[in-house]
Amino acid sequence: MYPHLPRSAHFTAEHEAFRATVKRFVDKELLPHVDAWDEAESFPRALYGRAAELGLLGLGFPEEFGGTTGDLFHEIAMIEELSRTGCGGLMASLFSHTIGAPPILAGGSAELKARVLPEILSGRKISALAVTEPSGGSDVANLKTRAERDGDFYIVNGSKTFITSGMRADYITLAVRTGGAGAGGVSALLMPADTPGLNRTPLKKMGWWCSDTAQIHFDNCRVPVANLLGKENRGFDIFMRNFNHERLALALQAYGFACVCLDEASDWARERITFGKHLVEHQVVRHKLVAMATQIEATRALLEDLAARLQQGQQPVAQICMLKNFATQTMQFCADSAVQILGGMGFMRGTKSERIYREVKVYMIGGGAEEVLNDLAARQLGWV
Ligand SMILES: Cc1cc2nc3c(=O)[nH]c(=O)nc-3n(C[C@H](O)[C@H](O)[C@H](O)COP(=O)(O)OP(=O)(O)OC[C@H]3O[C@@H](n4cnc5c(N)ncnc54)[C@H](O)[C@@H]3O)c2cc1C
Incomplete structure (x- = not known):
C-alpha cells in the first residue's frame, strides 16, 4: 500500500x-x-x-x-x-x-464510568453520539432538544438526526438544552437506548451503507440526573473537545482512503492497455498518479506533525480544522482521479474507488462542514 x-x-x-x-x-x-x-x-x-x-x-x-x-x-x-x-x-x-x-x-461519575465504559470497550454494548438535530447540525450552540429537571430525573423531549449507530446503540451520549439560549445552556447526558419514549427510524444513504444511521425521537424520556456528564450547562466544552479528536480521526480515514484510491489506480494503470501501451505510459495518466501522490504526501506530513504536537500537549485547533479540510480534499481529488483512470470499471460496484467516490461527501460534511471549520480556524487565528 x-x-x-x-x-x-x-x-x-x-x-x-x-x-x-x-x-x-x-x-x-x-x-x-x-x-x-x-x-x-x-x-x-x-x-x-x-x-x-x-x-x-x-x-x-x-x-x-x-x-x-x-x-x-x-x-x-x-x-x-x-x-x-x-x-x-x-x-x-x-x-x-x-x-x-x-x-x-x-x-x-466514577460509578457511571466503572459500569458503562467496560461494557462499551469490550464490545458488549454499542455507544453513539447524538448532537445533530433536524433543524441543523453546524450551529451546535443553537440545539433545541430540551431536558427539564424533575427531582432526580431529567425529562427529555426533542429529536436528533443522522446518528451513526443510532439504531443499534445501547447508550446514547446526548447534547441537550438544560439552560437558556446559546452554548451556556447546553449539557451532556447519557441516555440508555431502552429508555421508554425513545423511538428510532433508520435512514437510507448515498454511502456508508453498512453503517446504521438513525433519526431518534425523545418523547418525555426520563434520564437519571446521575447520568449527567460534567456540570449542568457546561456540556458545550465537552462536545467541542470531542470534535477535535473526531476531526483528526476523519482526516486520518480520508488520508487512508486517498492512499487506497492511488493503489487501485496505479495497479490498473500498469495493467490496462489502450492504444497499444499501458495506461501509465500515457504521460497524462502517470502525471495524474503523481498529482495524487503529491496531495497524499502533503496530507501525511501535516497529519503526522499535528499528531506529534497533540502528543506534546499542544491544542492546535485551527490546524486540526485545516487538516480535516485538506485531507478530505485530498480524498476527493484522489477518488475522482482514480475513478477516471479506472474508466467504466471505476463506476462498477466492487472497486474500492467507486465506493470511496460515493462516500467522500460525508467526510467533507460530518464532524463540521468545510465552511464551518474554515470559520472556526479564522476565529482561532484571531482574524475575526
Ligand atoms: C452519514 C452521516 C453520519 C453522521 N453521524 C453523526 C453522528 O453520529 N452524530 C451526530 O451528532 N451527527 C452526525 N452527523 C451529522 C453531521 O455532523 C452534520 O451533518 C454536520 O455537522 C452538518 O450539519 P447539517 O447536516 O445539519 O447541515 P447544516 O448545519 O444545515 O448546514 C448545511 C450546509 O450549509 C453550509 N453551512 C452551514 N453553516 C455555514 C456557515 N456558517 N458558513 C457557510 N456555510 C455554512 C455547509 O456547507 C453545510 O454543509 C452525521 C451525518 C451524516 C451524513
Whole structure:
C-alpha cells in the first residue's frame, strides 16, 4: 500500500507490531466480507467483540476501564490498515464509541464510568453520539432538544438526526438544552437506548451503507440526573473537545482512503492497455498518479506533525480544522482521479474507488462542514 517510503521516525517497533495485528485482522476477517456487508447494509454485531479482543476498541482509553495503552501513532497505524477495506461505513459504526464514549470518560461519575465504559470497550454494548438535530447540525450552540429537571430525573423531549449507530446503540451520549439560549445552556447526558419514549427510524444513504444511521425521537424520556456528564450547562466544552479528536480521526480515514484510491489506480494503470501501451505510459495518466501522490504526501506530513504536537500537549485547533479540510480534499481529488483512470470499471460496484467516490461527501460534511471549520480556524487565528 502507498506510501512506499519507510515509515517516519514517529513509528516505533511497538507501533509496527500493533499495525501487524490490525493488518492480519483486516486481511483475514474484514476484506473477505466487507462488500457483502455493505450491500446488506449491516455487519455482524460480533465484530465489536472481536475488535475489542484485539485491543482496537479500547485504544487510547484507560486500562482500568478495559482500554489499551496507545498513542496517536497507534491510531494512525490502525486507521491506515482499516482503510484498506475501502469501507467507511464499517469504520464509522464499529468505532462510533470513539465519539460516544469520550464525553462519558471526561464527565461521567466514577460509578457511571466503572459500569458503562467496560461494557462499551469490550464490545458488549454499542455507544453513539447524538448532537445533530433536524433543524441543523453546524450551529451546535443553537440545539433545541430540551431536558427539564424533575427531582432526580431529567425529562427529555426533542429529536436528533443522522446518528451513526443510532439504531443499534445501547447508550446514547446526548447534547441537550438544560439552560437558556446559546452554548451556556447546553449539557451532556447519557441516555440508555431502552429508555421508554425513545423511538428510532433508520435512514437510507448515498454511502456508508453498512453503517446504521438513525433519526431518534425523545418523547418525555426520563434520564437519571446521575447520568449527567460534567456540570449542568457546561456540556458545550465537552462536545467541542470531542470534535477535535473526531476531526483528526476523519482526516486520518480520508488520508487512508486517498492512499487506497492511488493503489487501485496505479495497479490498473500498469495493467490496462489502450492504444497499444499501458495506461501509465500515457504521460497524462502517470502525471495524474503523481498529482495524487503529491496531495497524499502533503496530507501525511501535516497529519503526522499535528499528531506529534497533540502528543506534546499542544491544542492546535485551527490546524486540526485545516487538516480535516485538506485531507478530505485530498480524498476527493484522489477518488475522482482514480475513478477516471479506472474508466467504466471505476463506476462498477466492487472497486474500492467507486465506493470511496460515493462516500467522500460525508467526510467533507460530518464532524463540521468545510465552511464551518474554515470559520472556526479564522476565529482561532484571531482574524475575526
Ligand atoms: C452519514 C452521516 C453520519 C453522521 N453521524 C453523526 C453522528 O453520529 N452524530 C451526530 O451528532 N451527527 C452526525 N452527523 C451529522 C453531521 O455532523 C452534520 O451533518 C454536520 O455537522 C452538518 O450539519 P447539517 O447536516 O445539519 O447541515 P447544516 O448545519 O444545515 O448546514 C448545511 C450546509 O450549509 C453550509 N453551512 C452551514 N453553516 C455555514 C456557515 N456558517 N458558513 C457557510 N456555510 C455554512 C455547509 O456547507 C453545510 O454543509 C452525521 C451525518 C451524516 C451524513
